[in-house]
Amino acid sequence: MGGSPTALNYLNGEWIGSGPTAESVNPADGSVLGRYVPGSKALADQAAAIARETFERTAWAASPRLRAAVLYELADRLEAAKEELADLIVAENGKLRREALGEMMGSISETRYYAGLARTVLGRTLETAPGNFSMMNREPAGVAAIIVPWNAPVTLLIRSLGPALAAGCTVVIKPAPQTPLIHHRVMQCLHACPSLPKGVVNSVNENGIEVGAALVASDDIDVISFTGSSRTGKRIMAGAAPNLKRLSLELGGKAPAVVFDDADLDQACRELTNGALMMAGQICIAAARFLVQKSIEKEFTDRIRAAFSAVRVGPGRDPESGMGSLIDHDNRTRICRLIEQAGDEGELVLKGGVPDGPLSRGAFVTPSLFRIDDLHSELVQEELFGPIVSIETFEDELEAVTKANATKYGLAASVFSLDINRVMRVSRAIRAGTVWLNCHSRLFAEGETGGYRHSGLGRLHGVEGLNDFLETKHVYLEAGAV
Template identity: 35%
Template sequence: MKLDPFIGGTSVAPSSGRYLAKLDPRSGKQIAEVADGNSADVDAAVEAAQQAFVEWRDRRPIERGRLLLKVAEKIREHIKHLAALESSETGKLLWQSPFEIETAAQYFEFYGGLVNAGHGEVIDIGPNYHSYTRREPFGVVGVILPWNSPLNQGGRAIAPALAAGNTVVAKPSEETSASLLELARIAVQECGMPAGVLNVVLGTGAETGVALVKHPKVRKVAFTGSVRAGREIGQIAAERIIPLTLELGGKSPNIVFEDADLDAAVPGSARAFTLNAGQVCLAGTRCLVQESIHDVFVEQLAKAVAKIKVGPAEDAVMGPITTRAQFDKVVGYFDVARKEGARQILGGSALSSEEGHGGWFVNPTIYAGVTNDMRIAREEIFGPVLAVIPFKDEADAIRIANDSEFGLAAGIWTQNLGRALRVSAKLEAGQIYVNEYQAGGVETPIGGYKQSGYGREKGLEALHHYTQLKCVTIRI
């Protein structure tokens, strides 16, 4: 399979003529060739998006909305095909991928119905004036996506950008490009979206991604990925004075108080760090447990996690790490944990070649005896590795939870509503989950504090982030 950029409504060969090998994370074997694009491809895509912008912007919002609703309908019609594409590239199990494709459909559905909510307001500044605001699109928006959930996160950024009247040039990871290319094809060729409204360029972040952020006609960028890459993009954007939405890393605390319902907290905490093999920015990978229940909780958690089947079989619960480089990084942290003196409760190993059929599979791993100054408690591993940290009381839990450069999410397990509200108010994180982890839907805004980024995605808030505000004042 050869994957080419989708520009101006059609697939085109990369200007460089170069391709990258895409390997199957379940077997390590090559499954595709992905175009290794460059600035010339970006120029062509941005020019197509710029040419399509005025007509798309000037459409009545409800007309744009109808098209987005049609895209949602077509995504659902193609859900098996899209799920198979995404599974082959990311390694997600086939039972898992359809849920993420459905979420992508919901983004187009949600913003397709929300297009008329982007209006401004009338401001009363006295009887001799009429003052009002308008929310208007930026123009061409660049969307740069990670490899862990390409279509889900693609829909999360693309749908509100299009709903607001922008046109889009999206760059998926070179590791996971197929599902987003298919979405663009479906939008244009099956739903009638004007050519140039949604374009997809391919290649590495260092070349294609940087060219997209630097392009003088790109007026807004949305990026999801690492802090390192986000910092580099932020420097370019600052020089160009363009707005960013950044959703970066996380080392989210999942706090279990002594009054928690362990029948819910144990499986919930297991899912918090093993979902998608831990390749989730929001993952609850620091589990803070009150001292009075620490040993009991760790014992029950280890038993629950030990039952998680890992491997390529479809009855497995956890699949592989998506890229070889990330697999090596995760495995490398096992040595880090041992050197730091953490106590391994479970895991700490990769599957053998025979068990994993040559793929990049890691056993879910739990470390206890962790202090918050250890690397395994401070650095984002982005794999199924959990650091369990004891705490004394509510104040101690808040102190440890906030002692991090990240602030993307946090979990609280307690049956005391007052405690849930108090702790939620004091945690430095963009989203808080109480008695569940990673709850919410396309309607609930998401974003980070501190090094986890800025700006918000999802919900009505995201629609506002894809518009710029104009104020008009008329003397009557």
């Protein structure tokens, strides 16, 4: 983008940039990267009205080939800008560059995947009696509001935007205030798509909670697709109740990793170090609880402590860094408080904290491990969203499953054992939307993800990712009556 960019709002194919601005800050060093123009309730209402008018008055909803063309064009433009966007993700989000580039490659793949699906949204037909036909048509649900978090601002936008556009919805996006420059650059890629009609995609920057609240309350919005905390998801659900919006909610997680005594510990520690510390633990599928069979607790603990200790914390642009920064200083302070709480309630196996030297100016914190026996502790029950992980033990398979299911969350889990029958039994018993076997954190466009219980509603990725943006209409014909 060059210079000191300003992220604008985007309505009806035009950039809206008047009014006061706010700063976007690099969490690794506190430098100002650029500015953004916050939106407002009035702007959100205007964007929703534009999306409604576009949906009802244009051919977009009935044009699958056009929708596929737009998504292919977007994928091409994201690919052309992937290095620039990866650098911007590192600067504005704080993650490692390899993580940022992986985010871009996943986003490009997802965009192309839904471009292909756009032309194959299929219904079904049946003859219930001679000459009586029921046609089950799949139609776009209407106007979708996409509320995007800061931790993976491109991937978590595309995994909702892709199926929404493929289904034929029009869209209003609310990006995270922590990553407005990244979002603005993605919107520039969209704006450059020659086949995209005006008004199909609109975007309004947040201003506190004003914009999000306006979209949740708007009568022009039919679907809310939100990724974020369970607490905020419940507020959205309550706000959407008066006009019965459809909800797609991917919420918090507290992923257990169950390690049995016959596991390959080299593989388990390698997978769980990455699974717990990728994006500095600021991801809802992060391995957050290590449930270890008692007979191997000491060996596992020694190995995982060594692995965590070897992770070099540093700026995302440094290829030697093994973990980047948190998103801001407030979250650094929050994680440091949790480390002290873990020492009070359990045993600190590895005490992390703010590193010395130049890194202390950024939002960096080193990884922590703690051993705890109290299943009711909030350290076990609540999502901590950072590089701090509990070690808990179990005696047998039944206790492992009981403990894995002991929180209110059910987004993801992993199981480590060389016994194929055991991992299949345990994966079936764990109540989570995704269970990885002998690995952790594998996501791709073709495979659905989503949560049980307090981890959300609906599914993202895969063919089922279209479902939250589609309605089924039953059209009935008695052929003899025509």
